[in-house]
Every structure is written in structure tokens, then in C-alpha cells.
Amino acid sequence: MPNSLFRLSILEIPTVLRDTLAGGAESVQRVAAKMRSRDLRQIVVTGGGTSYHAALAACGHARMLAATNGPLVWTVPVGDFLASPPPLGPRDCVVAISASGETRDIQAAKHLAGDALYIGLTNEPNSTLARIADATLLTFAGEIRCLVHTKTFCASAFSLHRLWMELFGGDAARLGESPVLAEAMLANADAPARALARDLANTRDAYFFGGGAAWAVALEGALKFKEACGLHAEGSETREIDLGISTLVNENTVVAGIDPAGDSPLVAYTLSLCRELGAPVHRFDASLLPQPYPSEFAGILYAIPLYLACLYLAELRGTDVDHPAWTERYYQIART
Secondary structure, three states, X not given: OOOOHHHHHHHOHHHHHHHHHHHOHHHHHHHHHHHHOOOOOEEEEEEOOHHHHHHHHHHHHHHHHOOOOOOEEXXXXXXXXXXXXXXXOOOEEXXXXXXXXXXXXXXXXXXXXXXXXXXXXXXXXXXXXXXHOOEEEEOOOOOOXXXXXXXXHHHHHHHHHHHHHHHHOOOHHHHHXXXXXXXHHHHXXXXXXXXXXXXXXXXXXXXXXXXXXXXXXXXXXXXXXXXXXXXXXXEEEHHHHHHOHHHHOOOOEEEEEEEOOOOOHHHHHHHHHHHHOOOOEEEEEHHHOOOOOOHHHHHHHOHXXXXXXHHHHHHHHOOOOOOOOOHHHHHHHHEO
């Protein structure tokens, strides 16, 4: 699949980040102004699948930046939002993420938001979400041609980080380095990603783990291997794999740790434990980048190695990622 849409969507990530950086400034400023006008009590960020993972990847950063008397920022899967809606009022905000803007559950969440400010984060300015939202935060990922999303995860996380900095302050210059560093990640992670794919080709189960934003990367990577390759994969917070999932690790599993800081003793211990249990282990860390990059931004760049490994595993297995067998079912369940 040398020219698959899935491959192209991964290779386009630096361009998408660059375009979102250039084109998204106006929408970020407009949304932040609306949010500030409400003297917000809480910001609830919701989405499903990849969109939820993007929310998780970025919202820890918001909690780091917000003042002690600032709004509470938290994430919830959209299904849980619908099942048990939080109490919302005019001093609250819901940020609803859907790359297509046509996700059925995200639209349903609008009716439960009540008087809360409803912000849409989408790649489609003419979508239903953009129409029903009080304001829209746009990504610039271009045409979404592959149902197994990659570039929209990175763009959504990037846009959320940018919004938090507009609201709470922060070193925006470091965020602006992301497009160039994404190019470096694509180049430097290629060989490690191929090595992971080779091990996964001979395994039954895969476990990915990380902490903070890297936890979201682990969840997102696991989802992509399930969607694109039909591989049983799980994403876990680092301490949770130590406490629970490690009981399932053996020579028939592969384990990968995401360590953006590059020096986590807990990641090193966990990989050592899994190696002792017989599993091939892999580590994706700061050595993949030519310069330091804030670990709270990990969702923007550290999904790239897992996306590449997913691509190479699909190629080894001869899987048609561009036309997954579950496409029709997805549209029946998820889209309007």
C-alpha cells in the first residue's frame, strides 16, 4: 500500500499542524473571547473515540495552566455525557469534538448542554456541529479521506492546547515548533515503528501505556491497531498496567511504553517487568526528537510512531486500511 490514503494521512500531519497554526488563530481568539465573557465555572470537553482521546491528550495541560480560582477543566466520553449529563448552567462550557461535525452523539449532547456555552471543535466549517454550536474552533486537516483518523487527532489536540494558552497563558512559541518537530518524528520514528510492527505481526495481544498526555496516545494507538489491523490492543495509564494488565503479559504479547520526558523510572520499571514476563518491549521517548518538547504536548507528536507501526503492520498483513470491513456499520451507528 505505498500510496494508501492511510499512509498519506500520516505523512500530512506536519502540513496539517502548520495549516492549523496559520489558519486557526482567528477562531481560537473568537472562541476564547466568548468563553471569557461567561466567567466560567467549568469546561467539559467531550467526544468519542479519536476525538475523546484528543480531549484527554490536551486537557491535563489546561489543568496545569488554570489558576486555583479558574474553571475546572475535565473530559468525559460523549456516551457517558449522554448517559449521565453533568449539571450545566450559563457559567459552564461544553467543548464538543467531532472531526466530521456529523457525529450523532455529539449533536445529541447539544440538547443536554442547556444554557451552557456550546463550542464545536471540528475540521468541517459547514458541518452540522458548526451550525448548532455557539462558536466553532476549526482545524485545518484538509479532506478526510480515510475513515481510520490520524491527522485529525493531532490537529484537534493541537487546537485545544492553543485554546488553553489563549485563555490561561503559556509558552505558545514551544507549541509553534510542533510542525517542524512532527517532520523530525516521522523520520526518526520510522525504524522503531517498523520494529514494533514486525513484533506485532507475530503476536496475539498488544499493550501500550503512558502517563499524562502519553496515556491518551496509548489509547489512541490501541484504537488504531484495532480499527486498521484487527489486532487486540489495549491502552493503559502506566500505573494501571503495573497493577492489572501485567497479569496478562507473556511471550505472546507485545508491550510499548510512551515516555515523552525520556527519563521516567516508572516507564523503565514497567518495561523491565514486561520483558521479564517474556514480552518483546518497545519504548518511544524524547530521543526521537532533535530538541526537548514539553511532555504535556505529547499527544500532538507521539501518536506518530504508533500510526506508522499500524501502517506497517497493515502492510505486512495485507489489510486494506482505506476500506475497512466495518465502514458501513460505523456510518449506521455513529453518523447522522
